[in-house]
Amino acid sequence: MQIELIDFPGEWLIDLPMLDLSYEEWSRNMLAAAECGARKEWVLKYFDHVDAIGIGAAFDEEVAEDLADLWREYLQVSIDSGYVLNQPGRLLRPDALRNSPILRLVPLPERLAGSGLWVGMEARFKDYKSKVIKPFYKKHFSKIDRQIVLIDLLRAIQLGEPVFNEMTESLSETLKSFNYGKGGGLSWLVGGATSHVLFAATKCDHVTRGDRANIEQTMRRMLSHLDDQNELRASSLKHEVMAISSIKVTEDRKTTKPPVREVLFGLPKGAAQPNQYDPGGVPLDFPPHWGEVDFEFYEFQPMHELMTDALYEGFPAINLGRVLEFLIGDDFA
Known part of the structure; x- marks a missing residue:
């Protein structure tokens, strides 16, 4: 009998419910949570940055990276303070995906729907689900008994x-x-x-x-x-x-x-x-x-x-x- 132990961060498990959401639903949920309680103080820099983005904004990797850095800072303060609903979890525990463009994923307000930035983030959200979440769970959960x-x-x-x-x-x-x-x-x-x-x-x-x-x-x-x-x-x-x-x-x-x-x-x-x-x-x-x-x-x-x-x-x-x-x-x- 052979026993193999597989340990993975809880932050990755938190991503699992994302599979059942659209980018619009996920953005709405994450931004609503960010506006509650102590979180609303920690997310101010991110909101200020997003508020300055016009509805004609195009998707650009430099813009996406800046947004992801601010969102990561907010998530890090949240998890350090005991809050657990922090998505995408790989922003906090990137492992082999560190510095990968696929982690430049953030929620956006609905006023930006239809913009190039929104379309690009929506495509990235789909990629994150299909190329990050699903492969991880298929690799491990299909074998874990x-x-x-x-x-x-x-x-x-x-x-x-x-x-x-x-x-x-x-x-x-x-x-x-x-x-x-x-x-x-x-x-x-x-x-x-x-x-x-x-x-x-x-x-x-x-x-x-x-x-x-x-x-x-x-x-x-x-x-x-x-x-x-x-x-x-x-x-x-x-x-x-x-x-x-x-x-x-x-x-x-x-x-x-x-x-x-x-x-x-x-x-x-x-x-x-x-x-x-x-x-x-x-x-x-x-x-x-x-x-x-x-x-x-x-x-x-x-x-x-x-x-x-x-x-x-x-x-x-x-x-x-x-x-x-x-x-x-x-x-x-």
């Missing part, structure tokens, strides 16, 4: 309602494509054989031991809500939800003085020494009651003792055994 979707649920909760809502919206759109072979966005994949999909809430070592089950419960409620038509569950896929940590960088402890409660012992980013921290509780409701959320996401780093012990004992983890059992346990039954 077990899939893990990593979800940074805790950071989204920490960053608040707008980020959390965008994460769930993006996941909802992506889920529509996971209905393999039954009319979903991946139904065009010939030979697709994905049978197991695991939705994993990561970094569960950043919450106290008693809250780790709550993370899974929150994830289940979220997926049940997003898959309200039962499309994923009614498909042939076997799917599961887990809270995991590939490297456990904290220790589970309890306070010594009443009221006794569970805390984490760890080394947050920027701290000189490890200490005890109380991150608060993970909300069980979906969507959370934001006025009642009391959770702090500490960016814990590996402690020196952990790194030393790992040389001889390996890194401690949470639920990786369950992950392997779900993904490949059937093959050893």
Whole structure:
């Protein structure tokens, strides 16, 4: 038995819903999102540049490159701030396509429809779907039979309602494509054989031991809500939800003085020494009651003792055994 692991950025997965959109629809969606909340401050340079373009503008690679640079700057600030609905994803993670003209793709306002610039961008949008998105998914998804979707649920909760809502919206759109072979966005994949999909809430070592089950419960409620038509569950896929940590960088402890409660012992980013921290509780409701959320996401780093012990004992983890059992346990039954 041979196991091949394929890892790809989540930014590429975010592109998948683009396959079902026209350039006009995609532009409308992206520009509308850019005008909401904190995003509208980050996109000002791009909008100012686009506003100066006349309706008679022709498509030109230099103009396209300038627009793509400004759009990329906006997307980078967005993703650094926790927002995930950033398309085209390859602008952020170009890989072998770095500096390729096909990545000079941006949304344009409808007032420019019919202009040479619009026509050129529309053609590029079609090329991006046919030459970038489809080949990538056909290459990998037609062969992958077990899939893990990593979800940074805790950071989204920490960053608040707008980020959390965008994460769930993006996941909802992506889920529509996971209905393999039954009319979903991946139904065009010939030979697709994905049978197991695991939705994993990561970094569960950043919450106290008693809250780790709550993370899974929150994830289940979220997926049940997003898959309200039962499309994923009614498909042939076997799917599961887990809270995991590939490297456990904290220790589970309890306070010594009443009221006794569970805390984490760890080394947050920027701290000189490890200490005890109380991150608060993970909300069980979906969507959370934001006025009642009391959770702090500490960016814990590996402690020196952990790194030393790992040389001889390996890194401690949470639920990786369950992950392997779900993904490949059937093959050893």
